[in-house]
Amino acid sequence: MDGVPRDSGAAPGGPDGGPRVPEQRRADSPAEPDRLRFGVLGPVRAWRCGQPLPTGSPQQRALLAALLLRGGRTATASELIDAVWGEEPPSQALAALRTYASRLRKVLDPGVLVSESGGYAVRGLGEGALDLAVAQELAAEGEKARSAGDLCHAREALGRALDLWEGEPLAGVPGPYAEAQRVRLEEWRLQLLESRLEMDLEQGYHAEAVSELTALTAAHPLRERPRELLMLALYRSGRQAEALAVYADTRRLLADELGVDPRPELRELQQRILRADPVLAEPPSPVAAAPVAAVRPAQLPATVPDFTGRASFVAELGEVLASAEGRVMAVSALAGIGGVGKTTLAVHVAHRARAAFPDGQLYADLQGAGPRPAEPETVLGAFLRALGTADSAVPDSLEERAALYRSVLDGRRVLVLLDNARDAAQIRPLLPGTEGCAALVTSRVRMVDLAGAHLVDLDVMSPEEALELFTRIVGAERVAGEREAALDVVAACGFLPLAIRIAASRLAARRTWTVSVLAAKLADERRRLDELQAGDLAVKATFELGYGQLESAQARAFRLLGLADGPDISLAAAAAALDLPADDTEDLLEALVDTSLLESAAPGRYRFHDLVRLYARACAERDEHPPSERDAALSRLLDFYLATAARVFAIDRPGDRLVDHLEETGAVGLEFADGPAAQDWLYSEAVPLLACVRQSSGGAALRRAVDLLWAAVDLAESGANAREYEAAAAALRDAARAAGDARTEGRAVLVLANARHWSGQFDQADEEARQALALSEAAGDPLPCCWAANILGAFNFYRGRFAEAEEYLERAIADFRACGDLSGAAAALCNLSRLHLETERADSAVHLARQGMEMYEQLGHSLKAANGHYALGMALAKGGRPADAGAHLGEALQVFRASRQRLWEGMALFRLAEVDLLTRRPAQAAANAEMALASLRGIGGAWRRGNVLTVLGKALTALGQRGRAQACWREALEIYQQLNSPEAAEVQNLLTPAAAA
Numbered sequence: 001m002d003g004v005p006r007d008s009g010a011a012p013g014g015p016d017g018g019p020r021v022p023e024q025r026r027a028d029s030p031a032e033p034d035r036l037r038f039g040v041l042g043p044v045r046a047w048r049c050g051q052p053l054p055t056g057s058p059q060q061r062a063l064l065a066a067l068l069l070r071g072g073r074t075a076t077a078s079e080l081i082d083a084v085w086g087e088e089p090p091s092q093a094l095a096a097l098r099t100y101a102s103r104l105r106k107v108l109d110p111g112v113l114v115s116e117s118g119g120y121a122v123r124g125l126g127e128g129a130l131d132l133a134v135a136q137e138l139a140a141e142g143e144k145a146r147s148a149g150d151l152c153h154a155r156e157a158l159g160r161a162l163d164l165w166e167g168e169p170l171a172g173v174p175g176p177y178a179e180a181q182r183v184r185l186e187e188w189r190l191q192l193l194e195s196r197l198e199m200d201l202e203q204g205y206h207a208e209a210v211s212e213l214t215a216l217t218a219a220h221p222l223r224e225r226p227r228e229l230l231m232l233a234l235y236r237s238g239r240q241a242e243a244l245a246v247y248a249d250t251r252r253l254l255a256d257e258l259g260v261d262p263r264p265e266l267r268e269l270q271q272r273i274l275r276a277d278p279v280l281a282e283p284p285s286p287v288a289a290a291p292v293a294a295v296r297p298a299q300l301p302a303t304v305p306d307f308t309g310r311a312s313f314v315a316e317l318g319e320v321l322a323s324a325e326g327r328v329m330a331v332s333a334l335a336g337i338g339g340v341g342k343t344t345l346a347v348h349v350a351h352r353a354r355a356a357f358p359d360g361q362l363y364a365d366l367q368g369a370g371p372r373p374a375e376p377e378t379v380l381g382a383f384l385r386a387l388g389t390a391d392s393a394v395p396d397s398l399e400e401r402a403a404l405y406r407s408v409l410d411g412r413r414v415l416v417l418l419d420n421a422r423d424a425a426q427i428r429p430l431l432p433g434t435e436g437c438a439a440l441v442t443s444r445v446r447m448v449d450l451a452g453a454h455l456v457d458l459d460v461m462s463p464e465e466a467l468e469l470f471t472r473i474v475g476a477e478r479v480a481g482e483r484e485a486a487l488d489v490v491a492a493c494g495f496l497p498l499a500i501r502i503a504a505s506r507l508a509a510r511r512t513w514t515v516s517v518l519a520a521k522l523a524d525e526r527r528r529l530d531e532l533q534a535g536d537l538a539v540k541a542t543f544e545l546g547y548g549q550l551e552s553a554q555a556r557a558f559r560l561l562g563l564a565d566g567p568d569i570s571l572a573a574a575a576a577a578l579d580l581p582a583d584d585t586e587d588l589l590e591a592l593v594d595t596s597l598l599e600s601a602a603p604g605r606y607r608f609h610d611l612v613r614l615y616a617r618a619c620a621e622r623d624e625h626p627p628s629e630r631d632a633a634l635s636r637l638l639d640f641y642l643a644t645a646a647r648v649f650a651i652d653r654p655g656d657r658l659v660d661h662l663e664e665t666g667a668v669g670l671e672f673a674d675g676p677a678a679q680d681w682l683y684s685e686a687v688p689l690l691a692c693v694r695q696s697s698g699g700a701a702l703r704r705a706v707d708l709l710w711a712a713v714d715l716a717e718s719g720a721n722a723r724e725y726e727a728a729a730a731a732l733r734d735a736a737r738a739a740g741d742a743r744t745e746g747r748a749v750l751v752l753a754n755a756r757h758w759s760g761q762f763d764q765a766d767e768e769a770r771q772a773l774a775l776s777e778a779a780g781d782p783l784p785c786c787w788a789a790n791i792l793g794a795f796n797f798y799r800g801r802f803a804e805a806e807e808y809l810e811r812a813i814a815d816f817r818a819c820g821d822l823s824g825a826a827a828a829l830c831n832l833s834r835l836h837l838e839t840e841r842a843d844s845a846v847h848l849a850r851q852g853m854e855m856y857e858q859l860g861h862s863l864k865a866a867n868g869h870y871a872l873g874m875a876l877a878k879g880g881r882p883a884d885a886g887a888h889l890g891e892a893l894q895v896f897r898a899s900r901q902r903l904w905e906g907m908a909l910f911r912l913a914e915v916d917l918l919t920r921r922p923a924q925a926a927a928n929a930e931m932a933l934a935s936l937r938g939i940g941g942a943w944r945r946g947n948v949l950t951v952l953g954k955a956l957t958a959l960g961q962r963g964r965a966q967a968c969w970r971e972a973l974e975i976y977q978q979l980n981s982p983e984a985a986e987v988q989n990l991l992t993p994a995a996a997a
Contacts, residue, residue: 035126036109038068041135041185042166044173046108053107059084060100062175067113067122068130069181076119083177132185135161139192149411151199152295152388158196165189194225201229204384204404205393206236207937211930217246218923218959221253228266235273235280238400241970243273245963253960281403295388299363300417301343303351306472309465310345313456314352317345320454321353321415321438330438331431331453335446339498340458342442343419350417350440357438359412362386364430367567368422368443376429380405383416383430396938402429409434416440424450460495463487469497473504474515482515489515492522502546505595510549546595547619557588558597559624560633561608562616565695566688568607573688576640576667577633631699636667638696641689642704643669645711648678652714652899655859657821661783662707675863679900682714686721693728697735706732706748716755719903719939726755746775750784753791758903760941762979766795783824786815790828797835798943800982805835823864826855830871842879849875866895870904874911882918889915906935910948913955922958929955946975950987966991 039045044061046053055061066075066083075083081093090096101120105113114121128134142157169185170178193216200209213230220226227250234243247262247270254260261267272280320332334342350361362383366374380401384394387408395401413436421427421443427450431439447453461469470490471479479486493499507518550558557578561569564577575585589606592598597616599607608616624630643665650659652675672678682689689712696705709729716725729752736745750772756765773788793809796802809832816824829852836845853868873889876882893908909932916925929952936944953968969991976984 035129036112037129037131038064038125039131039166040065040068041131041164041169043171044068048109055107056100056103058172058174059096060103062173062178063097063100063120064104064122065170065173065181066177067120069132070121071133072121072123072125074116074119074121076117080120084175086176131164135164138164142195146195146199151203155196155199155203158192158199162189162192162196190220190223194229197226197229201232201236203393204236204389204407206233207934208390208393209233210237210239211927211934214930214956215923215927217961218926221960222257224250224254224263224266228269231266231269231273232280239967240273240276241967242964244270245965245967246961247273248963249961252963295386296358296360297362297386297414298360299386300350300354300361301347301363303348304344306469307344307348308469308472309461310341310348313345313458314349317349317440317454317456318352321349321440322356331441331450332439332456333441333443333447333450333453334456334458335443339496340460341497342458344497345458346417346419346440346442350415353415353438357413357415359414360387361415361417363417363419365419366421366426368420368426373422373426376426377401379430384408387414398429405430406433409437413437418442420444421447423447461490461497461500463490463495466490466493466495466497466500470500470504473501474508478507479515485515485519488519489522492519502595502597506546506549509594544615546597547615550592550595550597554588554591554595555619555623557585558592558616559620560630561589561598561606562613563620563630563634564637564688564692566691568605569688570685571604571606572670573637573640573685574606577637579633579636631701634692634695635701638692638701638704638708639665639667640669641685641692642708642711643667645669645682645689645708647672648682649711649713651675651678652863653823654861656823656861656864657819658710658783661781662711663704665704675899679714682712683720683900686712686715687724690715690721690724690728694731697732698739702732702735702739702741703744706736706744706751709751710747713751713754714901717758717903718899718901719758720900722755722759722939726752726759729755742775743779743781746772746779746781746784749775750788750791753788757791757794758941759939760943762795762798762941762943765791766799769795782815782819783821786812786819786821786824786828789815790824790831793828793835794831797831797838798981802835802839806832809835822855823859823861826852826859826861826864827867829855830867833871833875837875837878842875845875846872846879862895863899863901866892866899866904869895870908870911873915877911877915877918882915886912886915886919902935903940906932906940906948907944909935910944910951913948913951917951917954917958920958922955925955926952926959942975943979943981946972946979946981946983946987949975950983950990953990 035048037047039047044055044065046055046064055064062084063080066080077094077097080097081089084097085093101113101115109124111124112122114123138157138161142154142161145151145157146154169182169189197209197213197216200206200212210230210233213226213233216226217223217230227246231243231246234240234246247266250266251262254262317332317334320330334346354361364374364379364382366379368374377398380398381394384401384405387405389404389408393404395404409432412434414432416430416432416437416439418427418430418439418441421441423443423445424447427439427441427447441447441450441453446455446457448455460466467479467483467486467490470486474486489503490500493503503518503522507513507515547555547558557574560577561574564573569577571582571586571589574589575582578585578588580588589598590600593600593606597608597612599609620630642662644667646659646662647669649656651672670681672681689708693705693709696702696708709725709732712725715721729748733745733748733752736748749768753765753768753772756762756768769788769791772784773792776782776784776788789808789812793805793807793812796805796808809828812828813825813832816822816828829848833845833848833852836842836848849868849872853865853872856865856868869888869892873885873887873892875885876888877885889908889912893905893912896904896908909928913925913928913932916922916928929948932948933945933952936948949968949972953965953972956962956965956968969987973984973987973991975981976987
């Protein structure tokens, strides 16, 4: 009912219920598995060849622990007796001690436990044999890396060290020595954890840290450093009210429990948050004399081996980049017409300057000359990931991403190449802004409004440079005897580097041509065109030259593939559009790459430069015969995407009848070995696929475009491409309405209603679902009627209109069954289960959810069966069976996570938090709720965020953090009031007693 979910294994937390470390890796496997290993960071254990060894009674384990913790030093008998029994040893303690030692000696390797000077020692252990020693080495490695400024390595080392703990150290071992060591080791663990969390915040992992710090402060409420870190993490996550509430809770707790005030650092942080200190928004610089970036991106495109000329520009730009050291930032902006060689020059200069930027080089094509320039927030997301930022730690807003980007670059020396920029506004958020970094920018416009930039206007090459470039490509022997003809060629090319490169490449590929033949061809104005002399039209003339030398099959591929709107195209999609075998298509595309008319974006993927794409389309308009072949190529591409998306849908949702109700296609689509491979294709093709949908919003293609969007439903339901999906659905709805096609409009409106549902826009979705039902009924289209009724049942439930909701859901179940769609019927049963829960029919709710889950499982539908586990988990929780509920929700969480369904991963974590509250585990509830908030960032809508905040507030209240709880509830109340949601009353009631107190 929260949608149609797809993620909990066990809720996060260690065996002792404490916080666990993200990105865990087991570190208890020795380099040499045949050697002895020992563990004390948990139960005292021993292994040989990976097989556990008997360590005897608790007192015998106490003896072993005491010897292991002495690091090979000898312990006297009296010291060991004190360690095992304390001040009241048994009368036969010495004899017992000798017995324990004898038994251990038989279990361990010869010579490991030795008698010496009336005492004992453990000797001869190999490297990594004791988990504590490994942890100490990793901790030292982490501190060394941190001192050197390598925070990524430091975090990873401390994480591995912390992962060695297996619950309480020396668990079950008696004696005063073991107790003292337990306290020491636990304190050390907390110190390591706090250090690693500090580094989390320094690297921008705020959302991840909030969940862990919430659990840590709950487990150790009087420890002030975790609360200080929690305040900072909340503040940097945009949750200022909660950050201040943490301080209020801490001050009250310390006064009640210890009669003291918070330490000065905590008070100072509160004041800085109150005045919105801008320094708080950015992590502090690593403490290092010479910081070393753990992740060193090297994204520069390859420089051309025959780079020619431009010596003055190379020297000038090199000087600017060299001045980056000691300056806040060095920025150079190259401007010029298309084809003048801006990118080639910038890449060449960037490669020459790499040594001055040891922490890496970033590159982005901003597509400023195209119809859809790259959004700065998208580029920042890619840059942050390239710099080592986890996907879950990348903020949503442009401002937050820009701030984190500058923070991550602080202390590093990185060169950023921003190619093909639209204007200064597009690139300002992408500039590093920190000392030691530099940016190179290329654009077709002069960026006079880019403050502090070194501007370079790049003109055409000089005749000498142009001739040198032409000669390098063609070969000195062929040019030597025809110098005048060669000068005629480069002059006809307008001395544009790209034009010269294409002309020379054509000549180099044709050994039977002379330079004079090429010059004669260019002398023909019908071939060269007057536009060769100015502006972007010069590029068109250059492309005309290259296009004119293509073989007919290559020219056809060039024209037809240029029609597709996507940023790039896969080999399989190109083969479909051209109606050719894949091998033949690859030969054609590689030939186009060789002529510089196409780029190889990645293995098996190709893209046009934006200007080349425009020229290809002009060629298609002019040269493609019959003209209907243009539409036919796009139709074949749409067929390919629809047929393949239908295969993905059928693999992910076996038994779902949607595939039987889609428009027929002339393609068979790709085949996939398994579900993950199918999902890989869908998500990798998301942008070109959605571009194809929007491009197909007219004529005979419209129905197939709508069905393609329906079959690619995971792009919206997962949250991965929700905004683009919704925009495409709205465009298809408008197109179908304009065409007067009620059937297609009904489907388009239904798809749009689903997209709005998953993004939390319930009022709009409700209205659109009603429209979809009416349109589909009138058109006699049964399956959309089923789904519209199911959605309307959910929306009426959300609004508290239970009778109407039940009527719609009962209808949906009946209609799905009539259509033979058991998968749809199972979805409606799960939704009806939720309704029965809210109307005090717990037993029937459990029955309905179990029925839906079993139907899914019978269909072999693991992804949707997770919906059933999710619904059954909710029903069991409210029916008083929280342990069973947690198991089902955990099953759902695992499937959602494996299926990359981030929306439903977040919702499953939210439901687990509710179960944790029922089982009185508020710390775990708070941790799960925080992870739910992190999963739902930017997706799912405000209503779902309000639900999670409400549960988080309840968990925090149970932990004694009432101030922070109230901050969560106030935010939730504001959300509910804006949405006119009935949940507002519950939150108001939660706030009222606290406010009165």
